Amino acid sequence: MKIFLRIIGVVAILIVSVIIFILITWDNKIDAPYPDVKSSSDSVVIARGKYLVFGPAHCATCHVPMDKIMEVENGLQMPLSGGWEIDIPPGVFRATNLTPDLKTGIGKLTDGEIARTLRYSVGSDGRYIAPFMPFQDLTDEDLVAIISYLRSQEPVEHEMKKSEISFLGKALITFGILKPEVPKNTPLKSIERDSTVQYGGYLANYVAECMGCHTERDLKTTEFIGPPFAGGFEFEPNEQSEGYGFVSPNLTPDPETGVIYSxxxxxxxxxxxxxxxxKGSPMPWGAFSRINDLELKAIYKYLRSLKPVSRKIEKTVYLEKEKLPE
Ligand code: HEC
Ligand code: HEC
Incomplete structure (x- = not known):
């Protein structure tokens, strides 16, 4: 009996120690360099940034108040004062105010801090940033364009509540299961914008998040668990999806199961x-309807160049199957 109690005691102490360890170490400052980029007031640079923000990089899909999202999808260009939030097992994550307001926006952040968030997934406070933004491999040129556009907006005072990491999230961060996304390659200074496989691959992987949504993911750890671009990422119904649930289709050029094969x-x-x-599709079709033809050609060419993966996605929308586009 005594031994039994002693074992229980030891186990309890171990558990409490691990919990304390998690609670005190999860938000240790993460070390990452500040990219050497400088925002610009050149109108050509700002125009490229604006195009990316409201088009392929779709920052506006998340960083605006959600009661305005339909108008933004339909083309309204408003300041990015923050708004979208997502509640998943690792926490509640909220898209911040990206206008130059000093108190509630990016006004007090340096170019380096904003660039570091996008490239190394480290917040301005040094904390882990959840992987909703696939921009680690943006070229310096596009990074500068985006930051320059953000700085050119009218400041809007809009306090967003901070993201809240759950205990599970803190544990996953402490033990390195959730770790900041970093560049997959040495980021380029710039890339030639042409209807090439190379440029299409850049857009599909690092700008427009086609890969991030069209690849199966484990929502507990946010890790990719399926073949790239072969679909199968599930989006459960939420307020923004008007009750519909979705599964992303297979974009690889497989004759039987690839949605764009024909x-x-x-x-x-x-x-x-x-x-x-x-109705309610999570894919930012509005923003993507503004991608220019040259970039769409590049993306198409890239998707056609992928290795076909046979993976049948039975239905991409649940509830009302008859609304599926043919
Ligand atoms: C899919 C939704 C989504 C898209 C698209 C998106 N963001 Fe975010 N963003 C978020 C969320 C959620 C957070 C909060 C993340 C966290 O707290 O871990 C965030 C946080 C940020 C932060 C603040 C980091 C900090 O210091 O706290 C910056 C800067 C940012 N986003 C910039 C951008 C830019 C620029 C774009 C477009 C190039 C963009 N975001 C696109 C969802 C998004
Ligand atoms: C936020 C997640 C998300 C992102 C980002 C995303 N998709 Fe999708 N995509 C989906 C979902 C979910 C569907 C199924 C529902 C629908 O058709 O709208 C879908 C459907 C599609 C379809 C089939 C449409 C049809 O009419 O049958 C194509 C093609 C497609 N996506 C291509 C892309 C490409 C290319 C990109 C990048 C430029 C991309 N997607 C980015 C989630 C996403």
Missing amino acids: WDEDRFINRFHSGSLV
């Missing part, structure tokens, strides 16, 4: 210009 380039481009056909 599409020619024109059909692909027209599909993007048409915007959302399914």
